Amino acid sequence: MRPEVEYSPVGEGLGMRDFWLYAWMRRAAVIGARITALGLTLVISVLSRPGTSLFSWHPTLMSFAYCLCLTEGILVLSAEGSPFCCKSRTANVRLHWFCQALVLVAAATGVSFMVACKNLSELSHLVSWHSCLGACTVASTLLQALFGVFMIFSKLLRLSASLQRLKLYHATCGLVVYLLATVTVVLAMFSDWFQASVNRAAWWGLLLAPLFPALVVMNQITNAYLPRKKITS
Template sequence: MHCPRAFFSRCKSEAKRDVRSLDSDRLRACAPWLPALVLLTPLRIRPLFSDQISAPGPHVGFAECCSEISLRETGREGTNSPIGLSACLLNPFYWRHPVEQRSMNRVHTGLVGKPRLRGNKPSLSSDQMAQTADSEPQIYSYLRVTCGVAIHVACTAFTVFIAVLARPGSSLFSWHPFLMTLAFSLFMTEALLLFSPAASPLRSLPHKTKARWHWVLQCLCAGSAGLGLASISYNKHLNGKPHFSTWHGLTGLVSVGVLALQSTGAVPLLYPALAKRLGLSLAKLKRYHTAAGLVSYLLGSTSLLLGMASLWFTASVRGAAWYLAALGPVLCALVIMNQVTRSYMARKALRP
């Protein structure tokens, strides 16, 4: 059992020594993030070092860690990625999970056997995966499941709250907040959570079934968002008010546009024969679809938050109730971001 204070001191000295050894280009690219990275390094890369303290072999310092993250983020050795570097080190869930990355670290230190190779890509054996899964503290699994259940409750409660507040059908405008919240807070959140390993209600079903239900929920999301945009546009036309004159309106228009493009681009993923006929790579399509989906969801969540700052919402909800309501889209966006980035990092870690 090692002393935490001695461990932190060791990590800080390693970080300072290795930062001096970084080349000038990397140092110049990472300059804005270096103070935060040096201070937060002992907190964020502790799981990486924890398996290496008592294990034989060379110690992996801060510079090697930067190179490993840069390679994982860009796929090319020697390429600077300061944004990806800071995102990795500042993500509290990243170094404790996914299982594949922890297994790769243990393989690197010689604690388990070398990974099997399939072509040019390293693949983890089932024994290595099971050994790493068993070594993970059970409290992390409980926390992920609890967080997943809380997000299901949060997105549903926020949608019901907006529905009660807007009373859809009472006026033409009342359909806009209800349909937009239904699209981005409920349908799209649930569509993305279908692929969560801890929060998916279809966890035991095959991936193909999850993809079909994801497609159904995304169609409902796109339909609701389109109707919500049409209702507010027609309402402004009847009242003679300018269209898209606020940040809320512009963000909502962009989010609906990105959602439409992202949904259209997902058609080849549903029909792989079409992608082959068009000469498209399914792996690249999945990557682009995931990135566009995350951007669309974040834009929709931002539009919801900006709508909560409008005169219509603030006239009914004030004070602590406003902040409590704003926690709904904020927490959902954070969980979805963590889910997508963890899934992306896991795939990048398995690349040579």
């Protein structure tokens, strides 16, 4: 007979002192990820000098969408919750929806500025890894938003998939979007424009900056939605 299988929550089996240490380390990581995402967005916006050209709006809006709004939209659902000390799960979910809506609006606007800039300059589209992965990121963002809509209106749409399965699809797609966005941001830092805007030491620091929020977000999603460590008896 196969033994029964249970799923253990993260931190189960730790002593109280170890658990509190884990909790504080996790809280510090979430705060650090938020600060890093905000700082990276501000730095890219300052370097872009929005308003000086059509292109200047592209990095500004895309960093706002994927570095700031997407990060906060995911982290607001963490155990640490909202940075505004809101303990209501419903309020945090609504803030998640708001952040995801901002991602879609800002990303669509940022892409529009990039398309307009290339059309005016008579340059080809989708000729670099950055642009190709960026297009995949935007497409995945739309798919993630679609799963979110299915979750909200699952009863109205009378979908055959269960709510839990839709949550899994939504979370998995969100993880893919965040990883694609992280790689796209990193690739943007290899562009001639970005390398000409910062010195070498600052470039290395900014190159590593997107990786820390990505690790925190990946850890949160996998711990919250993917099967946890199995215990056999």
